[in-house]
Amino acid sequence: MNNLKEKGMKIIFLIAACTSVLAVAMICLFLFANGLPAIREIGIFEFLLGERWKPSNSIYGVLPMILGSIYVTAGAIVIGVPIAFFTAVFMARYCPGKIYKPLQSAMNLLAGIPSVVYGFFGLVLIVPAIRSITGRDGRTMLAASLLLGIMILPTVIGVTEAALRSVPESYYEGALALGATHEQSVFFSVVPAAKSGIVAGIVLGIGRAIGETMAVIMVAGNQARMPRGILKGLRTLTSNIVLEMGYAADLHREALIATGVVLFVFILIINLAVSLLNRRTQNGN
Amino acid sequence: MEIKNTQTLGQKLKAYTKSPLSAFLAALVLLSAVITFAVLIFLIVFILIEGVRYITPDLFSFTYTSGNASLMPALINTLTMTAVSLLIAVPLGVFAAIFLVEYAKRGSKLVNLIRIMAETLSGIPSIVYGLFGLLFFATALKWGYSMLSGSFTLVIMILPLIMRTTEEALKAVPDSYREASFGLGAGKLRTVFRIVLPAAIPGILAGVILATGRIVGETAALIYTAGTVAQIPKNLMGSGRTLAVHMYALSSEGLHMNQAYATAVILLLIVLFINWLSGFIAKRIVRG
Numbered sequence: 001m002n003n004l005k006e007k008g009m010k011i012i013f014l015i016a017a018c019t020s021v022l023a024v025a026m027i028c029l030f031l032f033a034n035g036l037p038a039i040r041e042i043g044i045f046e047f048l049l050g051e052r053w054k055p056s057n058s059i060y061g062v063l064p065m066i067l068g069s070i071y072v073t074a075g076a077i078v079i080g081v082p083i084a085f086f087t088a089v090f091m092a093r094y095c096p097g098k099i100y101k102p103l104q105s106a107m108n109l110l111a112g113i114p115s116v117v118y119g120f121f122g123l124v125l126i127v128p129a130i131r132s133i134t135g136r137d138g139r140t141m142l143a144a145s146l147l148l149g150i151m152i153l154p155t156v157i158g159v160t161e162a163a164l165r166s167v168p169e170s171y172y173e174g175a176l177a178l179g180a181t182h183e184q185s186v187f188f189s190v191v192p193a194a195k196s197g198i199v200a201g202i203v204l205g206i207g208r209a210i211g212e213t214m215a216v217i218m219v220a221g222n223q224a225r226m227p228r229g230i231l232k233g234l235r236t237l238t239s240n241i242v243l244e245m246g247y248a249a250d251l252h253r254e255a256l257i258a259t260g261v262v263l264f265v266f267i268l269i270i271n272l273a274v275s276l277l278n279r280r281t282q283n284g285n
Numbered sequence: 286m287e288i289k290n291t292q293t294l295g296q297k298l299k300a301y302t303k304s305p306l307s308a309f310l311a312a313l314v315l316l317s318a319v320i321t322f323a324v325l326i327f328l329i330v331f332i333l334i335e336g337v338r339y340i341t342p343d344l345f346s347f348t349y350t351s352g353n354a355s356l357m358p359a360l361i362n363t364l365t366m367t368a369v370s371l372l373i374a375v376p377l378g379v380f381a382a383i384f385l386v387e388y389a390k391r392g393s394k395l396v397n398l399i400r401i402m403a404e405t406l407s408g409i410p411s412i413v414y415g416l417f418g419l420l421f422f423a424t425a426l427k428w429g430y431s432m433l434s435g436s437f438t439l440v441i442m443i444l445p446l447i448m449r450t451t452e453e454a455l456k457a458v459p460d461s462y463r464e465a466s467f468g469l470g471a472g473k474l475r476t477v478f479r480i481v482l483p484a485a486i487p488g489i490l491a492g493v494i495l496a497t498g499r500i501v502g503e504t505a506a507l508i509y510t511a512g513t514v515a516q517i518p519k520n521l522m523g524s525g526r527t528l529a530v531h532m533y534a535l536s537s538e539g540l541h542m543n544q545a546y547a548t549a550v551i552l553l554l555i556v557l558f559i560n561w562l563s564g565f566i567a568k569r570i571v572r573g
Contacts, residue, residue, distance in 0.1 A: 083320055105564050113329075117502075119536075218536065267410060
């Protein structure tokens, strides 16, 4: 009887553990099964490389949104990564012990603020600011990139800081002993040793930026046309789904799911890159 | 051992004049740190100060009308959604972690597969969860736009988080606890539930609180699973919007910006509270 209970619970634990495998399998299955037929019907090149998205005329080219996602993400990386990198160096190597704990919880808070609240902040502050400078609609690629640059800070800082901390102290001490200044030791001895961890942090940041939906919708303008510049509006893959899913039917709906498939493939590639980088870090140490 | 920098400020400045690059890098580091934390403080203070005056009593009326744009139904829906999602996800995640830590052979292929899949899940953006929830729970299972569809979507979303934090908490329990329990004649199951799990509770709780934060702030995964009806549904099969969805709806309609401000304040306060709570529990783990 007791033995039966032990065995039974073990099987229950095993099933629970397999839920995540099942979930990934189901997500792949349902996305691909619902999205791929649409891609086939539209034509893979027409879909991926088509420059026009006009559901009312049954024209489904998703290239504007692919480029939109890439541009906004690139902007976020340009704005966010330098700040995140130097802040991580500060947290790992400069921060006085006394203020470390409060700053750490501030960082957790930055990560915990919901994306709608970020979006709202962008809508009531960044967008009007850009409008007052340029005199045109402030819902632009610049606004989205700025906001995403802020939103990826905690992700990139967290991973980068951990990578910097995992470098053996002897690297730093060795450089100091050779007469290097604190900065020279940190930037030319510790940072290169943490390289792959730092890159993993940046790639995670890219994943976060590409996948972000609500904040981008609220500030990016969402025009479904090819991106035309930093001070013009654009639409990302994620926004495309949320904006049109509510009323889409038939092929339009399937084309939106196919948009999700494109996004999902991007994310899978990014995940793969991160896990390869992490493996390299582990082997390196 | 911590290395103390015993240079005085004057000596430091002197060293910097000798190495301009070092001075430049130090300036960049300080500047970036100031920017990061200034942005955070500014964001919170800005929304709280600008928004607090829009909090009025009729925002807390139990029925939503286009006149009052009450956030009370959304607040209650958020609580329901959180409760239902945690009720399913916590046992599932904890059991999965128990299997990984207590039962599985370390380094076995199955464990590696489960790890990789959990990692993959935690990298998937919420809109993809939303799409899946729409296709599977709402359409294939015919649950429609409902609190239940939304909850199950969130369960998958927070599962990797709960698994990871529970795993860490279980691993932190010293092996001597298990050995002592086995030595006294307790079986594996008894050891897990009576000895290991109670010792790991604070760590698990920290994960649950983090998960609560994600549920409260989630929007993209819920719009097309739980729907956007602004009332309290009669049961779990009804559609209802959570606070974050409510806020998105208000600000995208653009008719109730003041109420959106107020909702932002409430959301921020909840997040601040959740953060404080997890910090509080983390402190207890360190002490305990």
